[in-house]
Amino acid sequence: MDSVGSNPQPAHDVAAATVSVCPAGERFPLPQAPEYERELDRLRALAAEQRALGREIVVVMGVGFVGAIMAGVVADSTDRRTGKPGKFVMAMQRPSARSFWKIPYLNRGVAPVQAEDPEVAPMIRRTVLEKRTLTATFTYDALSLADVVVVDVQCDYVKDALGDLRHGHADIAALEESFTVIGERIQPRCLVLIETTVPPGTTEHIAYPVLKRAFSERGLTAEPLLAHSYERVMPGRHYVASVRDFWRVCSGVSEAARQRVVAFLSDVLNVGQYPLTVLDRPIESETCKVIENSYRAAILAFMDEWSLFAERNGIDLMKLIQAIKVRPTHTNILFPGPGIGGYCLPKDGALGLWAYRHLLGFEEEQLPITTAAINVNDTRGLHVADLACEALEGMGRPVADAPILVCGASYREDVGDTRYSGSELIVRRLVELGADVRVHDPYLEHWYELESQEEYPAKGQSRSRFFRKQEGVTRIRVQRDLPSALRGVQAVILAVRHAPYLSLDPDWLVRQAGAPLALIDCFGLLSDDAIRRCFELGCEVRCLGRGHVQRLKEAVGGRRPRPAAE
């Protein structure tokens, strides 16, 4: 999802900005006033042509992680009877310096999102260049041509403190702005489908009155056809399938809206194999999404406390999880890792909290576990930094100025997605403590959250403000060559379960680093044998949630360190 509204844009995005620079460095001039008219003419012509082919016009607002893929999926769908395309998609994005480049990208048939899924690039190329069912545009006026508007505008939760969710607010301004723009432009019979994860009550208490008032001002008496349906998108190898071939939940503000959303989703998604769940009211669908993600967050926070228990009491939580997972009722128990990132889990529960406060009647003490869970998950990375200090101290080295390599910047394994990753917290804390932090990640070219908050402000609320002295952070560049990243480091933190980290050889590591080092394993990547070998080599090892490490060290005992194998 992406920001569309005008509210929280940084300074460089107004007046001064005239170009948008894509990640590859190409510069795209922002459109000027006369171009808007030409663009609307282009869209009108397209719409007329497509309508003549019997196709519905679908405007997808927001070309971010969800919108870009949803636009492709809708454009790629076919009419069940004719087997031919039944929708024409206009993917719409306000022309900000930060993201205007996505529009020309899309119109060249190039996906504006990085993806490990091999389906993404061909789908965008196919729909734009071959099927010609997808175009991208920068003008809100596209809305006036729509039969369906799909809203994929983001709604963040801004946290004012680290680990204290009750201080913060839902950043709903961009979304409200979108509703206004929609209300001002759409045809009264247009279906407005909100896909954004929103505070429960948003569709009925925010979107509905905004649209209704906008309609009134235009002299329209029609009831807005508003619906909510949430995606369950998952970055990675099955990114497209997670949008298209997965169960959906939907609802509408009225029977008419409900029928429209059911019909639309049935046209574009694989509802045969993954049947729709239709709920009575949008607040049910909105809450459903918040619950399912909070569920996951709560499970992880619960495991965090047992991870600490394990660490302190000689227990290997990894082995316990394997033992527990065999139970059919416990298959989803999982290791919490160094932090719970991604776009959804760190915030969705907070949207429930905010809804209680602003839409559903102020009740401060509600959702205690949901709230505690996010607080725990948001701060777990700090504990990893503690372990790194402890391990370095065990080797007689201070953390201050120590060269430390953090392996893995993503929030989950084998994707290049750094949103709210646990690693960010580890890096920021270690920098605060004076360490010389380096980062390796085989799936990333840039770690936007660190490199420049100026340039990429909406990639995530910056967490730099929770830390002292973060100048060093912006200078960090992600390295992709592990041997050179390792050279001379005194500590390595294995922070993500990326495939290349799964079977690291202790001897090799020590050889690359040039000397025994402190190893912090956040994900049970080191086997017991590997850990023993690390100790033999004179390394110090700490493992998140694995207290048996000290026992392994004692077993290696007083033996003198053996030299690393050549």
Place this chain on the structure above:
Amino acid sequence: MDSVGSNPQPAHDVAAATVSVCPAGERFPLPQAPEYERELDRLRALAAEQRALGREIVVVMGVGFVGAIMAGVVADSTDRRTGKPGKFVMAMQRPSARSFWKIPYLNRGVAPVQAEDPEVAPMIRRTVLEKRTLTATFTYDALSLADVVVVDVQCDYVKDALGDLRHGHADIAALEESFTVIGERIQPRCLVLIETTVPPGTTEHIAYPVLKRAFSERGLTAEPLLAHSYERVMPGRHYVASVRDFWRVCSGVSEAARQRVVAFLSDVLNVGQYPLTVLDRPIESETCKVIENSYRAAILAFMDEWSLFAERNGIDLMKLIQAIKVRPTHTNILFPGPGIGGYCLPKDGALGLWAYRHLLGFEEEQLPITTAAINVNDTRGLHVADLACEALEGMGRPVADAPILVCGASYREDVGDTRYSGSELIVRRLVELGADVRVHDPYLEHWYELESQEEYPAKGQSRSRFFRKQEGVTRIRVQRDLPSALRGVQAVILAVRHAPYLSLDPDWLVRQAGAPLALIDCFGLLSDDAIRRCFELGCEVRCLGRGHVQRLKEAVGGRRPRPAAE
């Protein structure tokens, strides 16, 4: 499991008591001093005879929910090579007034536990009377004959306050007493397998030193062969299978103990289909059990807060759960019901808390979610009473003196097991508020926790002390005929998902009660159509976690109540 130690026994269990009365009313005189010698002679002869057949002697201590079934399973097992029984079991129970009757019961081939599982009765009959591989005894001296001792003595957590777990303690005295008795009697090469769910650290920090010291006093230098393995027993239709045909986790204090426990469990359980997990240390196995049950408790408490959210905001949580469950990562999401009972979930997390305090270093603020979860689960029943009051008030009736029927006393559906059931809390609260409470349960003859704490103290720590004025509670008798139980009631609380409650007809209910009534549905038993019909009939309806009920009422609207169908 069952109490064995001498500590927390009620007054009637000493001096004065000479008989033990079984649930059916038969009286069994407690054994007197001379009988102990005769009993030991009997056991010695049996042991010699059985050893001659090449069988190991297994003493199972505690003939409660786990011990009785474990004794049967071991006695029923066969040697993999010969196909013949390889174990002879002595099921041991200290002769208290409360439970001595279980010994003669067993020796007649009758199971001392009520069970819905059709395997239980034949297994006990077969092993005692046909295979003759199981006998029951009241003397600790059986321990001296054992090759293996399986400890199934209970370890409760006593709560000093309702909804505040930090005030309480693990009631570990009986277990400690058992360890002493074992240390004084067993042969040094006897394997002691603790199956009880215990505070993590118990095997190493409590059992081991007790046995070691007892050995020393006997002049033995051997290392006690101590192991821990927990069951995952589940009352109901698959009670025996839940002990025998399910994954097990085990561990030993030493390599020798580990080998012994692996060999023993491999002999008696279905480890081919359900492989053993062998962990390094008993604290890992002990913690594993506590985590897996706390996991479930935490999930339920998490859902409790969203259930309240749903109730207050017009949301039907039942439908949301159906929508969420389709996700493979969320299949175990579940509705919390009116309380989380059973022997394990309300206490296991507390054992972790207690271990932190007494065995693993005092750290007061640990395990916050685990702790909060039990507190939430322990008090959820109170909210059901609130709903009942609300519904009665909606009909212009005070709760005081109102005849209210609670349908379902068990802690889960289709079993007759009332341990820590949510219904108990509902009943106690309503009695406190002056209601005239009746109870129906098709699976129960007695609700021991209510009927007499004097007679059945160890069926569960009484929760009566958390409530005002509980005299009325002891007079409550469980009724098994629903129509007569319904006669004249003003409110019905559907508290358990027992099969007979799954499709109750509103017209029938009102007819039986004689007038429109307040209906409180704690488990989504009433369909939307049924709820609408209830409103049409002039009933008031409240549903746990289902806020859409008010919407259904409004839909029925101002329509005058229609008379119940004849």
